[in-house]
Amino acid sequence: MILSDITDIKQTPQRLAIIEYLELNRVHPSALDVYKAVSEKFPTMSFATVYNTLEKLKEKRLIIELSIDTGKKRFDCDTRPHHHLICVKCREIFDVFTEFILELPEDEFQGFDIIGNHVDFYGICKKCKDIEGLGSEQNKD
Amino acid sequence: MILSDITDIKQTPQRLAIIEYLELNRVHPSALDVYKAVSEKFPTMSFATVYNTLEKLKEKRLIIELSIDTGKKRFDCDTRPHHHLICVKCREIFDVFTEFILELPEDEFQGFDIIGNHVDFYGICKKCKDIEGLGSEQNKD
DNA sequence: TCCTAATTTAGAATCAATTTAAGTTGAGAA
DNA sequence: TTCTCAACTTAAATTGATTCTAAATTAGGA
Ligand SMILES: [Mn+2]
Ligand SMILES: [Mn+2]
Ligand SMILES: [Zn+2]
Ligand SMILES: [Zn+2]
Numbered sequence: 001m002i003l004s005d006i007t008d009i010k011q012t013p014q015r016l017a018i019i020e021y022l023e024l025n026r027v028h029p030s031a032l033d034v035y036k037a038v039s040e041k042f043p044t045m046s047f048a049t050v051y052n053t054l055e056k057l058k059e060k061r062l063i064i065e066l067s068i069d070t071g072k073k074r075f076d077c078d079t080r081p082h083h084h085l086i087c088v089k090c091r092e093i094f095d096v097f098t099e100f101i102l103e104l105p106e107d108e109f110q111g112f113d114i115i116g117n118h119v120d121f122y123g124i125c126k127k128c129k130d131i132e133g134l135g136s137e138q139n140k141d
Numbered sequence: 142m143i144l145s146d147i148t149d150i151k152q153t154p155q156r157l158a159i160i161e162y163l164e165l166n167r168v169h170p171s172a173l174d175v176y177k178a179v180s181e182k183f184p185t186m187s188f189a190t191v192y193n194t195l196e197k198l199k200e201k202r203l204i205i206e207l208s209i210d211t212g213k214k215r216f217d218c219d220t221r222p223h224h225h226l227i228c229v230k231c232r233e234i235f236d237v238f239t240e241f242i243l244e245l246p247e248d249e250f251q252g253f254d255i256i257g258n259h260v261d262f263y264g265i266c267k268k269c270k271d272i273e274g275l276g277s278e279q280n281k282d
Numbered sequence: 283t284c285c286t287a288a289t290t291t292a293g294a295a296t297c298a299a300t301t302t303a304a305g306t307t308g309a310g311a312a
Numbered sequence: 313t314t315c316t317c318a319a320c321t322t323a324a325a326t327t328g329a330t331t332c333t334a335a336a337t338t339a340g341g342a
Contacts, residue, residue, distance in 0.1 A: 098249055
């Protein structure tokens, strides 16, 4: 997503700050993450503005909404097709750009027109492994 | 999941009804779906009981919680490893038991210990295609 | 049968997200 | 440059899903 992609919609200071945050923080932030960060620059900014802006950017296909966490939307400002690597401990999400060939056999189609796929890899990130390692040998999950 | 798997926890009528519903309705229902169906048999049953039971079954690894929909948990009573085929219109979820080889190249590991993966296929289900087809040629999304 | 920890329940609380309605403003028109 | 108004922002109310609470009930072992 680049600024010149923002057409048809007004370039307000709040929107530009939200877009800048998304560009610089490619950690698949939640709406709250965006709000916290951007409201430091715009203390009067409303939560609704964050949601409105994210919704508008989604409509314009400049960002993607992820449903990786239940109960909380997360946003991806990289709209290229790619997969994800998710830490089951801290829920950090990393990008995976390897392409996979995923041919679904005819008999699994269930009458669908298939339009895409997405792979989630699950694991424990470096940071969480290190934390686990601390707290003596008998680690208490 | 079979009844004999239910050990360590009390077999209450409410729980048995919830489990029976899950066994017979393998459409990856939400907590509300479960509540609606089971409360017809137990009109005084509380929503909290549905959540408590689903949580307990999840702990015992007899069901899996899906985060396919943001804002709404969905549950899968088939704990065998498998993938999903999701209708982007009606959000129905079908099972895919084909196995895929998904080798992530070392340089994409990001320091993770990888423990699993899951593929979501997206598409339009038969039912939704048929609905689209109606409403004359110029179909309005 | 008795006992009690586990479970159920109704209702309150919480959290993310959406809606509302009133005030403000970006940017095209004059 | 100024005018205009649809688009936008805002605080507050609302909704919907889920979790918590505290009191009443109960499954199942002793
Ligand atoms: Mn991504
Ligand atoms: Mn499934
Ligand atoms: Zn982690
Ligand atoms: Zn469908």
